[in-house]
Amino acid sequence: MAVRQVRNHGNNIIGYFPSLKMGRMVAFESTIERDLLFLLDYEPHVKSFAEQPLTVTYWEETKRRSYTPDFKVEFTGGQTGLVECKPQRFVSKEVNLKKFAAGEAWCAERGWHYEVITDEALRHGFRLENVKFLTRFARHQLPLLLKYRIKAFVDAQESAPSIDQIIEGITSESPAIVRATILQMAFHNELALPLNERPIDLDTLVYPINLKEKYDGHTKIFSQQRVCLGTGPLPGNTRPAFPIG
Numbered sequence: 001m002a003v004r005q006v007r008n009h010g011n012n013i014i015g016y017f018p019s020l021k022m023g024r025m026v027a028f029e030s031t032i033e034r035d036l037l038f039l040l041d042y043e044p045h046v047k048s049f050a051e052q053p054l055t056v057t058y059w060e061e062t063k064r065r066s067y068t069p070d071f072k073v074e075f076t077g078g079q080t081g082l083v084e085c086k087p088q089r090f091v092s093k094e095v096n097l098k099k100f101a102a103g104e105a106w107c108a109e110r111g112w113h114y115e116v117i118t119d120e121a122l123r124h125g126f127r128l129e130n131v132k133f134l135t136r137f138a139r140h141q142l143p144l145l146l147k148y149r150i151k152a153f154v155d156a157q158e159s160a161p162s163i164d165q166i167i168e169g170i171t172s173e174s175p176a177i178v179r180a181t182i183l184q185m186a187f188h189n190e191l192a193l194p195l196n197e198r199p200i201d202l203d204t205l206v207y208p209i210n211l212k213e214k215y216d217g218h219t220k221i222f223s224q225q226r227v228c229l230g231t232g233p234l235p236g237n238t239r240p241a242f243p244i245g
Contacts, residue, residue: 002027002050002051002052002053003052003053003054003055003068005027005052006027006028006029006051006052007029012029012030013029013030013031013034014027014028014029014030015027015028015034016028017034017037017038017041019037019040019041020041020138020139021040021041021046021048021049022041022048022049022050026049026050026051027051027052028051030085031119032085032086032087032117032118032119032122033051033070033071033085035122035123035128035132036070036071036083036085036117036122037049038128038131038132038135039122039127039128039131040071040073041135042131042134042135042187044076044189045075045076045077046073046074046075046076047074047075047076048073048074049071049072049073049074050071050072051070051071052068052070053068053069053071053072053082054068054069054072054082055067055068056068056069056082056099056102056103056106057102058098058099058101058102058105058106060098065098065102067099067102067103069082069083069084069103070083070084070085071083071085079112079113080110080112080113081107081112081113081114081115082103082106082107082112082113082114082115083115083116083117084099084100084103084114084115084116084117085116085117085118085122086116086117086118087118087119088118088119088120088121091116091118100114100116125196126195126196126197126198126199127195127196129199130193130195130199130200131187131195133183133199133200134183134184134186134187134193134200135187136183137180137183137184137187138184138187138188140180140184142177142180142181142184143173143177143181146170146172146173146177146178146181147181147185147190149170149172150166150170150178150181150182150185150191151185151190151191151208153166153169153170154166154191154206154207154208155208160205160206160207161205161206162202162203162204162205162206163179163182163200163201163202163203163204163206164202164203166178166182166206167179167202179202182206183200186206189209190209191206191207191208191209192206192207192208192209192210193205193206193207194207
């Protein structure tokens with residue numbers, strides 16, 4: 001349960017994200033938080049997440065301060081982390097660096113991980129927009145038998161087929177239904193698409209899921225998203241490191 005309610009400060013956007021993974025509406029109070037929720041809901045190495053999860057207290061000289069990180073994230077490998085979302089232009093502000101240091105120290109004492117995610121890193125490349133695109137198909141009611149046919153078709157190929165090739169190979173349903181089913185299966189990690197390289201289109205290759213692949217090593221959303229305390233902002237070209245799906 002959130003320890004505080006999201007608030008509109010006059011220049012931020014607040015709202016609720018309909019999470020399939022959590023089965024509820026998750027509150028956000030910035031567009032960075034909203035966009036991160038798309039990834040948290042999709043990424044297979046994220047088991048669960050919660051907004052405004054707890055309050056971190058720290059001392060600033062003789063004054064006792066507190067702040068609430070944006071998300072608590074539990075990973076499938078058993079690790080736990082706190083996530084703070086922040087515009088890149090605000091990362092190096094002294095008040096934020098003190099919060100980051102307090103959050104990192106709080107997590108270190110508990111064996112957790114602390115992560116700062118900026119708008120620039122989050123929106124770099126194609127992954128976020130591709131995940132948003134897949135999310136549009138996640139709730140559609142589609143034929144279960146068609147999913148089996150698509151999986152069998154992909155598994156039978158010597159090399160990864162494109163979405164268009166699967167549509168041409170399965171004629172029992174309309175092309176639009178086959179395409180929607182492929183994209184839904186990709187969202188639910190029943191098929192794998194390369195999401196980092198370019199926008200999804202009919203030429204996008206489709207791979208079978210490797211059931212033996214594990215995500216136990218994941219302790220963060222972005223593998224290199226760390227604030228260098230006292231040294232300024234994160235590099236603008238920091239990139240997320242994700243598996244192919």
